[in-house]
Amino acid sequence: MSAPLSPDFRNGEVSFWYRSLGVPRPGEPLKGDVQADVAVVGAGYTGLWTAYYLKKADPSLRIVVLEKEFAGFGASGRNGGWLTGALAGSADRYAKTHGPEAARRFQRSMFEAIDEVVAVAAEEGIDADIVKGGLLTVARGPAQAARLREELAGQRQWGWDEDDVRLLSRDEMDGRLQVAGALSATWSPHCARIQPAKLVRGLVEAVRRLGVEVAEGTPVTEIAPGRAVTPYGTVTAAHVLRCTEGFTATIPGHHRDWLPMNSSMIVTEPLPADVWASIGWDGRELLGDMAHYYMYAQRTADDRIAFGGRGRPYLYGSRVDDRGHTHGWTVDALWELLTSFFPAVAASRVAHAWSGVLGVPRDWCSTVHVDPATGLGWAGGYTGHGVTTANLAGRTLRDLVLRRDTDLSRLPWVDRRVRSWEPEPLRWLGVHSMYRLYRIADARESRGGTRTSALAKIADMITGH
Structure with missing residues (x-):
């Protein structure tokens, strides 16, 4: 079936969510070398929430956010608009390492994060078409x-x-x-509709009002202890936080971290x-x-x-x-x-x-980490549940950077270690086999029967989903 297209149909141009706003042009890039307290790589939800909560906690911090395109260019401006409480990972897998009660606390923290986003949006005057309809x-x-x-x-x-x-x-x-x-x-009830681009663009305005520096059009070519290197200068900082989600594979040294x-x-x-x-x-x-x-x-x-x-x-x-x-x-x-x-x-x-x-991490579970020795940190691997999870990650990174012992810093995704994905062509074969089997399984199930197709179970085994 060929889809009927509107006379003004558009494909790409980042996403539909920018159609009413206009696709932003990247703002000013980094202007030379900078000394900061925290360098954040990536101006999506994770990076912006991290900068927001750090600056609110300690206004004296100099925080520089570095973005290759414009704030909200990636998944933060393209997602389905689900502010969902679904856990970004498997409760069973988190429970295996930290116990069932820790997994339950993690889930409750996700539920609470929905209302946190709604509250901050209201406080900062961000109109993101939010409706908590469940x-x-x-x-x-x-x-x-x-x-x-x-x-x-x-x-x-x-x-x-x-x-x-x-x-x-x-x-x-x-x-x-x-x-x-x-x-x-x-x-x-643990889900709300949002307009993703309105939320991320409102958030970048909020962090700038707080005094956070957001350098757009500034690709990061190297992340190392104490520095983030760009073509326009180097940000030297005690903490360098990688908040790049699906684009992590483009960063040297991280090609197989997350699919x-x-x-x-x-x-x-x-x-x-x-x-x-x-x-x-x-x-x-x-x-x-x-x-x-x-x-x-x-x-x-x-x-x-x-x-x-x-x-x-x-x-x-x-x-x-x-x-x-x-x-x-x-x-x-x-x-x-x-x-x-x-x-x-x-x-x-x-x-x-x-x-x-x-x-997508190899075990399909999200992680947050800050190394106190090197100052390097990251959050991500949200497997498609990032709108809410990024807010929780931002608050967790804040506590880890500030070395606070809190309920958030003890959640079971903190410091979780995940092995890398296999080299090619195994990655490609595994993922495409998984989704081909899922499509066939759905087609078979649509013809009747009450049992999950065995092909879907094989697909889960292939990639550890």
Whole structure:
């Protein structure tokens, strides 16, 4: 199925989220050598939240943020707009090293981080179209419904009660959102819709008001103890923090740390009132499903549907397609899936398509680290859950830099060590095999049966997902 495109359809240009704002031009680059207390590499959510909380904690600190393009160029300006409490990693894996109670504290910290972002946005006057409508997860087909029940049972074991997530009755599900083929659904209050670019651009304005220096158009060519080197000068600092997420693979010495995984999105034209009357979605919930090759969606503030999923998941050699252009077959595949969810949307057209990269560690668990001996630190590997996790990471990096012994500095992702990804061609073969198996598994499950396809389990084993 070829997706119908609007007359003013755009592909790439960073993302749709900048369409109303205008794609920013990079600001002033670094002007010569600088002596600072903290150098932050990367002006996305992680770097900006870290700078924000450090400067609020100690206004005397000189903090310099270095950004190759403009603040919010990467995943922070391209994501699906999910301010979700989902843990960026596996509770079981964190529990293996630190115990189940530590994993539960981590999860609760994620839930609390949602309200923290909402509160700071209000305090700083950042209008990011935030609506805390929660997360609706639907199961389309018997196998998905069985996985949804298993996931809910697992959440109960980890202490999520009825206030955290609940199975909806048929009437409750249909009253929220009409998804074709949906058999069951859960709803959690721990998620909010945002407009990603508005949040990141508001955040960079906030840190600049605090006195943080943000040098844009300034690529970092070397990160070493005590310094971040750029073509325009070197920032010498006691702490140098790497906050580069999916672009980490482009930094010398970090090529195999985190896999740069691609995710793609389309957005419709504004939908008319009669379409919304048939769909519902008055609560502005975020929408996900239980497919292996999963999707994610939101109803935007201007009444479009922004709909995402995996396109070309990985480029050979950990290359990063940083312009946001999306292949035509990906646009078509996302449109076909979108209209299978909401047949009434077929009368609309695709207004914009784009893609971005996220960082995936080898064990699919995020990390935060600051080495007190060298001053080097990092946070990331969010596996697609970075909007909320970056805020928690920023506050955790603050405490680690300031050597505070706090609940955040003792969370189980702190100082977590993860082995590197395999060399090529094993990386490429593993990732593409995984997603091919997921696609086949979804197709088989759609034909009936209540069990998860064995192919999906094989895919998980291949990459340790």
